[in-house]
Amino acid sequence: MAVTETRSTTRKTKTPARAAAPDAIKLLKDDHRQVEAWFDEFESTNSGSKKNKLATQICLALRVHTQIEEEILYPACREAGIEEDMMDEADVEHDGAKKLIAEIEAGSAGDDHWDAKVKVLGEMIKHHVKEEEQRGGMFAKAKQADLDLNELGAEMKARKDELMKQSKRRN
Numbered sequence: 223m224a225v226t227e228t229r230s231t232t233r234k235t236k237t238p239a240r241a242a243a244p245d246a247i248k249l250l251k252d253d254h255r256q257v258e259a260w261f262d263e264f265e266s267t268n269s270g271s272k273k274n275k276l277a278t279q280i281c282l283a284l285r286v287h288t289q290i291e292e293e294i295l296y297p298a299c300r301e302a303g304i305e306e307d308m309m310d311e312a313d314v315e316h317d318g319a320k321k322l323i324a325e326i327e328a329g330s331a332g333d334d335h336w337d338a339k340v341k342v343l344g345e346m347i348k349h350h351v352k353e354e355e356q357r358g359g360m361f362a363k364a365k366q367a368d369l370d371l372n373e374l375g376a377e378m379k380a381r382k383d384e385l386m387k388q389s390k391r392r393n
């Protein structure tokens with residue numbers, strides 16, 4: 223009896239977060255639109271300080287975004303039977319982006335090849351986002367699969383908030 227009571231308490235505490243959070247796909251698409259806007263702003267400014275600020279925002283957002291996908295959505299997609307080839311390709315694209323993100327974070331506006339690195343990162347992300355969002359892409363397959371996108375969205379939102387808080391504490 224005691225076990226049952228514990229379980230129902232656990233479930234109750236989960237409900238509010240679930241109701242407030244966007245579904246997994248909406249949350250990730252919103253992130254995609256946000257970084258796209260920042261990449262566009264980066265392209266249209268000549269100010270070094272603005273470029274530094276935008277690059278910092280982009281790199282942080284992408285680190286958190288790729289991490290919540292890798293920790294929560296991608297494993298769920300693999301478990302739901304989405305093609306291994308598609309998931310492997312996404313992993314490799316994340317790894318490529320992370321290498322460039324580290325190089326961008328280690329430099330700043332005015333450094334040799336720094337602008338080009340941000341531009342190429344933008345192109346890599348554009349390609350990767352297309353693979354996730356296009357017809358027949360990963361997100362479409364996730365919607366067709368037997369996945370609880372609300373539950374995954376709530377989990378990702380909570381993890382995202384936690385990671386953002388950690389990064390603010392570090393700065």
Ligand SMILES: [Fe+2]
Pocket residue numbers: 250254287291351354
């Ligand atoms: Fe994504």
Ligand SMILES: [Fe+2]
Pocket residue numbers: 288291312316350354
């Ligand atoms: Fe991704």
